Amino acid sequence: MKSISLYEEKHSFLNGLSPETKLLYVIVAIAVPVILGGRIPFFAFIAMSITLLAGSGVLRNTKTIVAVSGFILITVVIIQTFFRGGTFTELFRIGPLVARKEGFEYSLGIVLNVLNIIFCFCVFVLTTKPSDMMQEMVKHGISPRLGYVFVSLFQIIPQMTEHTSTITDAQRSRGMETEGSLATRIKAFLPLISPVIMNSFTDTRERSIALEVRGFSSTSKKSFLEDFVPSSADSGMRIALIVLFCASVAFTVLRVMGVIAWLR
Amino acid sequence: MSDKRTGNPWKVKMSTASLVLIPAAIGINYVGKLFASMLKLPLWLDSIGTCLSACLAGPIVGALSGLLTNVIYGLTMDPISTVYGLTQAGIGIAVGLMAWYGKVNKLPGIIVTGLLAGLVAVCISTPLNMIFWGGSTGNVWGDAVFAAMGSQGFLASLVDEIIVDLPDKIVVLLLTAGIYKVLPKSLVTLYQAKDESLD
Numbered sequence: 001m002k003s004i005s006l007y008e009e010k011h012s013f014l015n016g017l018s019p020e021t022k023l024l025y026v027i028v029a030i031a032v033p034v035i036l037g038g039r040i041p042f043f044a045f046i047a048m049s050i051t052l053l054a055g056s057g058v059l060r061n062t063k064t065i066v067a068v069s070g071f072i073l074i075t076v077v078i079i080q081t082f083f084r085g086g087t088f089t090e091l092f093r094i095g096p097l098v099a100r101k102e103g104f105e106y107s108l109g110i111v112l113n114v115l116n117i118i119f120c121f122c123v124f125v126l127t128t129k130p131s132d133m134m135q136e137m138v139k140h141g142i143s144p145r146l147g148y149v150f151v152s153l154f155q156i157i158p159q160m161t162e163h164t165s166t167i168t169d170a171q172r173s174r175g176m177e178t179e180g181s182l183a184t185r186i187k188a189f190l191p192l193i194s195p196v197i198m199n200s201f202t203d204t205r206e207r208s209i210a211l212e213v214r215g216f217s218s219t220s221k222k223s224f225l226e227d228f229v230p231s232s233a234d235s236g237m238r239i240a241l242i243v244l245f246c247a248s249v250a251f252t253v254l255r256v257m258g259v260i261a262w263l264r
Numbered sequence: 265m266s267d268k269r270t271g272n273p274w275k276v277k278m279s280t281a282s283l284v285l286i287p288a289a290i291g292i293n294y295v296g297k298l299f300a301s302m303l304k305l306p307l308w309l310d311s312i313g314t315c316l317s318a319c320l321a322g323p324i325v326g327a328l329s330g331l332l333t334n335v336i337y338g339l340t341m342d343p344i345s346t347v348y349g350l351t352q353a354g355i356g357i358a359v360g361l362m363a364w365y366g367k368v369n370k371l372p373g374i375i376v377t378g379l380l381a382g383l384v385a386v387c388i389s390t391p392l393n394m395i396f397w398g399g400s401t402g403n404v405w406g407d408a409v410f411a412a413m414g415s416q417g418f419l420a421s422l423v424d425e426i427i428v429d430l431p432d433k434i435v436v437l438l439l440t441a442g443i444y445k446v447l448p449k450s451l452v453t454l455y456q457a458k459d460e461s462l463d
Contacts, residue, residue, distance in 0.1 A: 004336075004340050005339070079407060080398060085413075103415070152287050178302070185304065194446075196291075
């Protein structure tokens with residue numbers, strides 16, 4: 001069945017780690033650079049995430065994710081570089097616009113932070129099967145019923161988006177315009193979205209009956225179809241991440257107390 | 265649309281019907297956003313599903329639909345949008361409560377609900393915009409104003425978000441109310457049947 005999940009089974013190092021460990025990596029990779037401060041930790045974690053992704057053979061799958069956020073990042077850089085208020089040092093001029101050093105440096109910080117978040121998230125998202133994520137959540141006490149909702153999403157959304165092109169074509173063949181002035185385009189929205197909504201609600205009724213018939217509301221203990229067995233490196237990785245996190249906290253505390261100087 | 269309902273809106277039994285409503289609502293959010301970008305509309309229109317499910321099944325289902333929408337965005341397209349799940353959850357709660365108390369009935373009520381949902385969204389999104397994007401929203405109109413206001417500070421970011429969110433949420437609520445009216449009665453009663461036990 002078609003799924004929107006970006007997960008790919010490559011039998012790689014990252015595929016073998018438990019979802020929990022990878023989530024811990026995400027948290028550590030986001031928190032440690034913020035705790036330490038400066039730019040170097042961001043570069044280090046971005047490089048580490050990229051290395052991990054490349055090692056698992058999924059680096060090219062990051063393309064779509066980077067493209068989505070990359071577009072916003074470009075606008076952020078432009079806005080901050082040319083329009084940031086306050087005193088500024090001129091870098092260069094394009095017509096009436098002055099590029100400002102302070103704004104550019106500020107936007108660079110945002111870019112680094114966002115790229116770091118994107119890449120460490122990719123480590124988690126591209127190498128973890130949605131059903132394994134769900135299993136982990138259920139093991140940690142989330143209701144299996146919500147777990148079903150989570151996993152089913154990956155299949156229901158592509159089903160619904162497949163309908164969209166059919167609906168667009170059908171409405172166009174009736175003479176509806178989807179291009180032109182803003183008013184025309186706004187008018188086109190309702191005829192496009194309402195069939196999707198009606199369809200999905202009808203499906204909802206059928207799905208809830210189908211689930212009930214199969215004992216979805218049963219209160220007996222649920223078991224798992226496949227049990228995820230993490231690789232031997234899993235616990236080692238987890239300890240290393242925790243040590244890294246504690247070390248960065250300790251380092252920052254010592255630095256604030258003035259015991260050690262920040263090496264820059 | 266929905267009449268005033270009795271009972272505690274926070275203590276709703278999670279029936280199977282409410283649970284399967286969540287994926288449907290998320291799908292509607294997803295498709296709404298897809299159509300809005302296909303038609304190149306200046307609005308997001310990505311919370312129709314959240315509002316519909318909140319009207320049908322109350323604030324908790326609305327909040328869950330909203331939160332999970334952004335979790336799914338985060339897992340499939342844009343990792344940072346995960347944190348904006350909080351915004352969507354806030355919208356779900358606001359709309360769910362207004363609908364529960366029968367305010368999403370006539371045009372003034374619908375617009376007030378839209379404004380309220382928009383304000384909730386602004387209050388939650390602006391700090392997130394500040395933390396992750398230095399204050400900009402990624403929407404052309406809002407960001408143009410943000411740039412004109414010196415592209416820094418909380419106020420500029422707040423105005424940036426208000427310009428986009430308030431019209432967006434009002435349009436979403438109008439669409440939601442319109443769609444809700446034409447929903448089959450058999451579907452609506454699935455969620456709004458009085459809790460009468462047959463035992």
